[in-house]
Structures are given as structure tokens and as C-alpha cells.
Amino acid sequence: MPLHNAEIAAIFVEIADLLEIQGQNPFRVRAYRNAARSVGEFGKSVATMIEQNEDLKVIPGIGDDLAGKMREIAATGKCDLLERLHNEMPAAITELLQVQGLGPKRVRAIHDALHVQTIEELHQAAKEGRIRELPGFGEVTEGHIVDTIEAHLHKSRRFRLALAEQYAQPLIAWLKATPGTREVVAAGSFRRRAATVGDLDILVTAHDAAPVMQRFVRYEEVAEVLSRGATRASITLRNRMQVDLRVVAPASFGAALVYFTGSKAHNIAMRRIAQEHGLKINEYGVFRKDKRIAGATEESVYEAIGLPWIPAELRENRGELQAARAHRLPTLIERSDLRGDLHAHTSASDGHDTMLDMALAARERGLSYLAITDHSSRLAVARGLDTKRLAKQIEEIDRINRTLEGIKLLKGIEVDILEDGSLDLPDAILTRLDVVVGAVHSHFGLPRAKQTERVLRAMENPCFSILAHPTGRLIEERAPCDIDLVRVIRKARECGCHLELNAHPERLDLADTYCQMAKAEGILVSINSDAHGRFDFDNLRHGIDEARRGWLEKSDVLNARTLDELRPLIRRAPMAAAPRAKLTSMKS
Template structure:
């Protein structure tokens, strides 16, 4: 049974969290978290690396000890150190740390101060009003934890798009190699490229005698078979993700793909349009009476209701039907439109590669420029740069650009927006840069008005270019800070500022709704990877997915421009 990178990463993160609860050395805890991040970001399977005898210590943040642990997990499917630590700690603590609003430090405080050992103990302490008396909690935190406990388990489990992809792609490849299979497509929110995905819906067309259904339930990553019929089966993967497989006739494949791709609201509109023309539209095709008149392709389905093909990313019932009817669908941005990348880190702060290594990787992506945006000094945990270190990096970049061919490194910084709205570095050093990426990494809990005013004041600085990860959200682990995004978009337009679409799979920030709002307001976007290793440059495609969901065209994005034109756009 191959072990997925995500599986090992989750075990490393869990060990790090339990070590932090136990009070272990912070560097040891960080080493496991960093290793987990490296594994998640790898574009290839670590299981295959071990099988090929490759040296895992060449991976960022992976030393001999961690490499040995990875090999053990791959070869045995077990992680002895994690098993031992779980046995040594109260069983319920691991579940407590997964409650939204908590984390290892808070769980440690709850355990030591209140004797909380499980979710039930946490609930009793919260109901008794004991949590807000502890340092670092407060009334609001206590209320949020109580709300989470009351609603826990009531919603569908969601997976990051990239995590879903790591499960879906090997399964699609596996099914595609089964005898008689003609086509395999993952539908649903996965095909619409939503930031998070619930279950996977897979459609297959195949010959009548294909063993695809049996091969599906026999897939090595399946932990439980829920149902198994002749044309439909449902399984649960070892990751907990449910997968539905449907075998569809070729004559109905387009109709089924349209139906199971969704969204529900989009489909209802299309079906109503069909009824107005005397047609019935369902997953089997478009019917006039009992006669199927279309359904082999999605384009055929749309054509029957007088519409052109609508891209899956737009099918959210947000005006796409009207735009299609009026011939005003946007020509959505493509990955090939990108000419450069404007948010990237190196070893100078918390990245894992040198300037030259990042430049080489960017050139391999076919880009002509790459902005180096290491953190500024306020972010001490990331070894942020002060004025002197940044000045030296500027000199290094200028010297390296004289040697590089086909790629230009842009002198930049990810400069912190301080609580009062000032920037973390002086105008004197910011003036030397090609562009500035500005972001919030502190004081997340300011009121909506104060947080909004903070960013607006920063935008008034003439050396502010791009607002990075504007909402501050981390999907699945942190809500964005309270901020008036509409006011920020208006202020960005007035000041010639750019909003970032951060392509990190856990961020995807701006979200699709605000991408659309920004473009309609005339605010330009920058789709950037926030890369901390060369592998992260591959994340650009997730940013493209998010932008396409927001109706974004190539003209809306500054890094689709040549370097010469980009310089004009960022000059305020």
C-alpha cells in the first residue's frame, strides 16, 4: 500500500502538536512542522523516492533523522514515535487540539490549569465559564469554543483542493488503465475548482464488459466499501474521503458530466430553460418527450437551451447564465498567460532556496521575471530583513541579474503593515525596490473598523504596491480577520494599488467573490505563489483556478504583462 505524502505530513504535524503540548523544545516542534510542509509541497511521491533509493536529505528541512522516520513510515506504514507519544498522553487531548479556536499551546494551558483531558472536559469547563479566566483566552474565545462544540460534526468534512487532488489524480490514473475504460472525469466542486472539496464524484464511460467497477472497489487506498452495484459504487478512502463512481453511457456522458459538476443553482436554471423550450434535461440527456435529442457532450446540452459552453469554474449561479445568453462571458485567464511571479521567499528569511535557485526554477516555468519578497524585520519568527540586510540583498540581486539570462529578479520585500498602518521599513529603503508586497502578520483581532483603517492608511503610502493575502484566512484552520473588503477595493482603486490572489493552497486569498468584485471595480490583481521553495512555484495553477472562478481575464492581472509594462503598472 503506497503511503501518500499527505499521510506522512499529517503524522509529522500531529507529532509536532503533541510534542508542543508535552512542552518539548520549540526547535524540535518546528522541525516536524517544516518537514510536513516540505512533504505536502513535493510535486512527486516520497514513496517513489524511497523505492528508487533517492537521498531524502536533499529535500528542504529533511535531515538524517527525519529521513529515517519517513523511510520507516513508507516501508512499514507505522510511525513508532507517534504511537508511543499517543500512549503516554491522555487519549482525548489529541481530539481537543482539533477543536477550531484551539491549538497545542492552548490545549497545554487547559490541561495544566483546568485538568482538561478530553472534549467532554473541555465542554464542562467552557459551560462553567472557566476558560475566559485563563491568560490568552477571553470571553469571545470561550463563546467560539462553545459554539464549535455544539455544532461539531454537523457539517460535511471539507478537504483542501490540493489534498483532494492528491487522492483523485492517482485514482483517475488507475481507473484509466482498466480494460475497456474510455474516459474518466472527476466532477462536482472538484471540477469547478473550489478551494475546498467534499466528496469526489467520478464519471466513467467504458465498454460493456469492462471490470472497472470491481477494480474500483479493489483499489488499494479503499478502506471501506459502502455500496457496489453494476453501474455505481461508493467507497471511503483511507484518508476519510468518500468517492462515488458512476458508469455512464457515451451517449449520455455530457449530460451526466453537466449534472454532476453542478452547481445545484446553475443546473436548476439550465433545466428551467429547457422546460421553457419543451425539453426535459437530466443526467441522462436532453429529451423531447421520450426521445433523447442531446447529451453526448456538455456543449450539446447548453446548445439546446440557446447558450454557449460555460466553463465549470463559472457555474455558481452568479450571473453566468445571463452573461452567456448576452454573449458576455469573460475569456478566462489561462496558466500560459502568466509572465512572472511577484511573491517569493529565499533563505534570507524563511525560504529554503537561494536567489539563484529560485531564478533558475522560475525560468524553467517559462517566466521572464520573479520578485524576491523576503519578510521584513517585524516578522522575527521568519528571520525578517531589516534595512541593512535588505540593502545587501538589493546589491546581490543587481549583481546576479548581470549574470542571469532570460530571467530578471525584481528587488522587493514582503513588508509588514504595522498596527497603526505604517510600514515596517523606511521609505528610504523601500524607494530602492522595484515593487513592494504589503501584508498583515499580527494583530488579527482588531475590530473591523480598525483593521480596515489600518490597511487603508498603509495603502496611502506611495511605496505600497500589492496587498498580499488580503483576508488573512488559512483554509480549515483560521478565519480571515474582520475587515471591510469592499472599502479596501475602493481605496485600492483610488490609490493605484493591486490586490493579490495568493496561490498557496491553504490561502487562495482573495477568494473568488472578491476577485470578481475587484475586477468590476477596475482594481488589478497579481496572482502569486508566495513560494518558499522552488516546488511552490507549481502552485501558480491553483491561483489561476481561483481567479477563473472570479471571472478574471488576463487583462485583469498585472503579471500577465511584459516586465516593461509591469514596471509602468506598479509606478504610482
């Protein structure tokens, strides 16, 4: 049965949680957490690497012991250490760990004090006011637990896009191997490249649907067949993701792809436009009375109702149909448009590779400049740099640049924005840098007014270049900060600084709708990898997906500029006192 990186990562996370509850060595716990992150984000299939007898230790944070466990998981589907930990602990512990915001230590404290066995029992204990009485909790924490559990119990399961890809791609490959198939495409929110996916819609063209249907329900990862007909079927996979399959005739493929890709609002608006032309549009084609006049391709469907083809990422009914009618659709940013990356970490803080290794990896991926932005000293868990260490790094970057060809390293820092809006390092060292990336890493729960003023004050610092991951969200893990992004975006315009679209698949922050707002305000967005290792530059494609959903074009993206074009846009004091004008044209 196929093994996905996400499944290995989930096992390592659970091991880390259970070890932490037991009070095991924190370095051992951290090793499993780091391994989970590395494996989950790694761009190549671990199962494939094992099959090809490749060295698993090229994955950051993986040594002989963890590599052995990965091979054990691949061979048996389980891990002996995790089985032992489960046997040593109450079964309720694992279920309570599913509640967002309840870490291992709090789960153990609640279980030991209140003897709750299920999430429902935890919910009842919180509603009865019993949790606030425990040491280290209180009324506010208890209220948060109630809200979180209620959201957990009522929300439908969604999957981060990068995780959904791990399951969609092998399934599509499996279906493509069916004799007689012509096209196999994942539609829906997956094709629109939404940050999260609820289920998968797969369309197949084939003259004979029977072999496709048979192969689909026999896929190795099928947990349950929900329904099966002549041309339609639904299954759930082992990870609880639902997959709906439809086999359509080639003459209807384009119409079906339009129908199953667009959001509900987009499709309703499409039908209204069709009605204005005296036409009917559905998943089988575009019809004038009973005659199909289009449907084989998406382009033919849009053309039949007087529109140009609309990129899948835009099909959310956020103005794309009006723009299409007016011939003002954006020419969306492409991965090949990026010239550099302005947010990356090295082994000097919490990264895995040296500056030189990172530079060479970025160059291999077609980038011509890379900003080294290790953490500042306040983020102690990341071994952040103080003034002295940063000064030494500045000198080291100068030495590397003297011999490095094909790419330029920029001097930078990811400096913490403190609770009062000041920056973690003094201006005296920040003025020596090419780029200063400011970030919130603490006090996420500040009230809206305080959180907003905190960020606005930081942006007023003349050394400030880019606001990193502006809302602090971790998709499906941590909600965005309560912050007034309209004011933040307008402050960026006033101060002449920029906003980041962090391409890490757990962040994708700035989100698409705010990218569209930044574009409207003339604010440049920097699509950065936030790379912590040489393989992480591959995450830039996820940032491009989100940017395209936010209508961003090459001219809207800061790091789509050449280095010469970039420098005046990130220049600090005294030039920062005046707003930095947006470039309207760029060199090719």
C-alpha cells in the same frame, strides 16, 4: 497501500504538537513543523521517490533523520516516535488538538487543570465558565472556544483542493486501468476547482459496468463500501473522504458530466432554460418529449438549449448563463499567460533557497521576471530583513541581474502592515524597491472597522504596490479577517495599487468572488506563488484555478504583463499620487 504526502505531513504535525506539549527543544519542534509543510506541499509523491530510490533530502527541511522516518512510514505505515509519544501522553490530548485555535500549550493547560477527556467535555467546561478561570485564558477566549467547538461538531468534513487531488488522481488512474473503460473524470466541486471539496463524484464510461464496479470497491484505500449497485457505488476512503462512482453509457456522458459538475443553482437554471425551449434536461441527455437530441458531449448539451459551452469553473450561477446567452463569456486566464511572479522568499528570511536558485527555478517554469520579497524585520520568526540587510540585498540583486539571462530579478519586500496601518520599514528604503508587497501578519482579530482602516491607511503610502493575501485566511484552519473588502477594493482603485491572489493552496486569497468584484472595479490582481522554495512555483496553477473561478482574464492579471508593461503599473511615488490606468491591451 498507497501513501500520500499529506499522510506523512500529518504524522509530522502530530509529532510536533506532542513534542511541544512535552516542552521539548523548540528547534526540534520547528523542524517537524517545517518538514510537514515541505512534504505536504511538495509536488512529487514521496512514495514514488522512495520506490525509485531518489534522494529525499532535495525536499526543503529534510535531513537524514527525517528522511529515515519517511522511509519508515512508507514501509510500515506508522512512525515509532509518534507511537512512543502517544504512549507517554493521555489519549485525550490528541482529540483536543483537533479544536481549531487550541495550540499544544493551551491543550496541555486545559487538560491538566480540568481533566477533560473529550471535545464534548471541553465544550461543557467552556459553557460552564470553568475555562475563563484558568491563567492566560479569560472570558473572550472561552467564548471563542465554545464557538469553535460548536462549528467543529456540526460542520461536515471538507478537504482543500490540493489535498483532494492527492487522493483523486491515483484513484482515477486505478479506474482507468479497468479493461473496457473509455473516460474517467472527476466532476463536482473538484472539477469546478473549488477551494475545498466535500466529496468526489467520478464518472466512467464503459459498455460493461461490472468490471468497473468491482475494481472500484476493491481499491486499496477503501475504508467502507457504503452502497453498490449495477452502475452506482459509494465508498469512504481511509481519510474519511466519500467517493461516489457512476458508470454511464457513452451517449449520456456529456449530459452526466454537465449534471454532476454544475452547482445545484447552475443546474436548476439550466433546466429552466431547457423548459423555455420545450426540452427536458437531466443526467441522461437533452430530450424533446421521449427523444434524446443531445448528451454525448457537454458541448452538445449546451448547444441544444442555445448556449455555448461554459467552462467548469464558472458553473456556480453567478451570471455565467446570462453571459453565455449574450455571448460575453470571459476568455479565462491560463497558466501560460503568466509572465512573472511578484511574491517570493529566499533563505535570507524564511525561504529555503538562494535568490539565484529561485531565479533559475522561476525561469525553468517559463517566467521572465521574479520579485524577491523577503519578510520585513517585524516578523522575527521569519528572520525578517531590517533596513541594513535589505540594502545589502538590493545590491546583491543588482549583481545577479548583471549576469543572469532569461529572467530579471525585481527588488521587493513583503512588509508588515502594523496595527496602526503604518509600514514596518521607512519610506527611505522602500522607495529604492521595484515592488512593495504589504501584508497583515498579526492582530487578525481586530474589529471590522479597525482592521479595515488599518489596511486602507497602509494602501495610502505612496510606496505600496500590492496587498498580499488580503483576508489572511488559511483554508480550513483560520477564518478570514473581518474586513470590508468592498472598501479595500475601491481604495486600491483610488490609490493605484493592486490586490494579490496568493496561490498557496492553504490561502487562495483573494477568493473567487472577490476576484470577480475586483475585475468589475477595474482592479488588477497579481497571481503570486508566495514561494518559499524553488518547487513552490508549481503552486501558481492553484492560483490560476481560483482566478478562473473569479472570471479573471489575461487583461485582469497584473503579472500577465511583460516587464515593460508592468513597471509603470507598480511605479511608486511621485507617480503613485495619480491612479494607474488599467491596460486594455497587451503585447502577446
